[in-house]
Amino acid sequence: MQSPDLGEDPLALDRQVCFALSVASRNVISLYRPLLAPMNLTHPQYLVMLALWERSPRSVTDLCDVLHADAATLSPLLKRLESVGYVLRTRSRSDERRLEVALTEEGARLRDEAEKIPYKIVETLGVELSELEELHVALTKVISASRRALDTR
Template identity: 50%
Template sequence: MKQADDDLLLEHQLCFALSVASRSVVGAYKPVLEKLGLTHPQYLVMLALWEQSPRTVRSLGEALAMEPATLSPMLKRLESAGFVSRNRSPQDDRSLAVDLTDAGRALRRDATEVPGIMMGKLDLSREQVRELNEAMRRLISAAQAVPEQQAG
């Protein structure tokens, strides 16, 4: 088989492997996060807020690589669940600040079990998770560095 033909095999496509891995890993998180009352995207928001709270919607969007239009409905649901509050930022009344509620802070205690549970489910050590995260961050950086006209 010629290299060009070999390169076009589905099993050799990085995009395919990443897509399947992403769906599979997020799917494995689902039952664990349901016990916390969170979806996977909501869990990511809570992780960012447990690191720093309050945060503006813009700051959350940058941390999570999400657009405000994607983030806003999620924040409304987290607010309805009682985990966050949304108020105008004291520094800039044009910005919306997102803060943890007492329930949101308390949820962190239960969430501390999630990484260990997931390492067990995926049969990964802490070191393997660290290595995978480093590799994914390098890949993200490389993909983001590709100029748009080159990407198409």
């Protein structure tokens, strides 16, 4: 396989995918903060809620899979969401080792308010929706490729 041409300086900061991803991620997440604050959610908690608004209840294992997170990262988020009354964690009746997470009525009602957020983010960014959709497709490919590479290590 032929090596790709990475230009004159392969270490130029402005050409690094990791740098662009890091800055974009930080900046976009900061746009979410003021939108999530009235809902008493952090961005990581919002991601958990998105998964639960898709389907509830879910096992912690399932949440870890869908969010690409480990249980140690997810556990404090779930405890906090339970303490504010958005979720309820219970042991599965069929398998006590399995922890299930379900939305409470309050957590389910929060979805109506959260539905406004994607529209506000698109408007704030001022980037065409089609461009954001293309970016999403490209990032999904990067996520898949990086997970495959990590799995083979």
